[in-house]
C-alpha cells in the first residue's frame with residue numbers, strides 16, 4: 515500500500531506482526547513508570563484501570579514501564595514503587611492485570627530493567643554498576659522543556675560490573691522473563707536505553723572495557739546477545755522478545771545512529787522480535803523527550819537502523835503527527851508508533867485518529883509536569899487530563915492504598931520547579947556556587 519493510494523488512517527490501521535503475534539493497528543502505548551503499583555510491587559486497581567483505559571482507547575499493543583527484573587534493580591530504583599518480577603510471588607497479581615487487559619483483546623508486553631546502572635541510586639552501601647565507571651551528568655542546558663535542575667546533576671560514579679555479576683544478572687533476567695510469560699504477558703522488552711545497565715555497554719563513550727564486553731560492536735553487544743540467546747532458548751522462536759535501545763548519544767564525544775545500528779544488528783541475529791528506538795539518553799534529555807513530532811526521523815535514526823537490518827520491526831518514539839507516522843511506515847522506516855505523554859493527555863488518541871475524529875484530540879502540551887512528578891517520586895498526573903492517575907477512583911474503586919496523597923506544599927514545589935523564571939534564577943545561583951567552589 516503506498517501513501518499516495520492509502521490514507522494515513524488506512525496505513526495506521528493495518529495489522530502487523532511481532533514474532534508470532536499479530537497486532538491490530540500501529541499504535542503502541544510506550545512504557546511509562548506511571549502505573550502506581552502497590553508499595554510492595556504488585557499491580558494495583560489503579561494500575562489495571564490505567565491500562566484498560568488505554569486498551570479501550572484503541573492502542574494495538576500496551577508495553578508496561580516501571581517494571582524491574584531483579585531484587586537489586588528494585589533496591590537501586592530511581593523511582594518507586596515499581597512493578598516487580600524478581601520472585602514467583604508476583605505472578606498472580608500480574609496475571610490479574612494481564613487478564614483485565616486481554617478482555618479488550620489487546621496484547622500486553624512487560625518492559626524489564628535488570629538494573630538501572632549508573633542511573634540507579636546506590637543502596638546498602640554498594641555503588642551502582644555499569645559497563646565502565648562513568649557517572650551520568652545531566653547538565654542543566656540539556657534538560658527537556660519545563661524541567662529544571664539548578665546547576666544540573668551528576669550521579670554517583672558506578673563500579674565496573676564484573677563478569678560474574680553479568681552472569682548473575684542474565685540468570686535473574688531470564689527467570690523474570692519466564693515469570694512474565696507465566697503471568698500471560700504476550701511478550702517482553704529489555705530496556706537498553708537512557709544509561710541504564712545494558713545501554714552503558716552499547717556506546718564506546720560509556721564502555722571502555724578491555725575484556726570481551728568492550729571494544730568491537732560484537733563485544734559491546736555481547737551482554738545482550740548472550741541474554742537474548744538465553745531467553746530464546748527458554749521461550750522458543752515465536753514469543754515476542756523486543757529491545758528498547760538508544761539510537762544516538764547526541765553528545766560531542768558520543769556515538770551516532772550508524773554506530774548504534776551496527777551493535778543492534780549483532781543482537782538482532784539472536785532473534786529480536788522488534789527494536790524500540792529511543793533517541794538520546796539522560797545526558798541529552800532535550801533530544802529524548804522532545805516537543806517536536808518526528809525529530810527522530812529528522813536525525814536519520816530509523817533510517818540508519820533500517821539500512822543495517824532490513825526486516826526487524828522498528829518502533830518510533832515521539833512522533834505524533836499521523837501523516838508523518840504513515841509516511842514513515844510507508845517508507846519502511848517504522849512498523850509501530852509508540853506514544854507516551856500523548857497517551858497520558860488523551861487515552862483515546864488511537865481511536866480518534868483511526869476513526870477520523872482528529873478534531874477531538876486533546877493534545878499533550880509538552881510542559882512535562884508528568885516527568886517532574888516522576889522525579890519527585892509522587893504519583894504522575896497530567897495537566898491536560900485530570901482523570902490521568904485516578905482512573906480507578908473515577909471508575910468507583912476506593913483510592914488505592916499505594917497512592918500517597920500530596921500536600922499543598924509538595925504540589926506548589928512541583929509547580930515552582932516548572933517555572934523558567936524561578937528555576938533560571940536558581941540555576942544561576944547554583945552554577946555560580948559551583949564555579950566558586952572550583953576556584
Ligand SMILES: Cc1cc2nc3c(=O)[nH]c(=O)nc-3n(C[C@H](O)[C@H](O)[C@H](O)COP(=O)(O)O)c2cc1C
Pocket residue numbers: 544545546547548578579580581625705758792802803804831832833852853854855856884885888894
Ligand atoms: C512519566 C514518564 C515515565 C516514563 N517511564 C518510562 C519507563 O518506565 N520506561 C521507558 O522505557 N520509558 C519511560 N518513559 C519514556 C517514554 O516511554 C517515551 O520514550 C518518552 O516520553 C518520549 O516519548 P513521547 O514523546 O511519546 O512522550 C517515561 C516517560 C514519562 C513521561
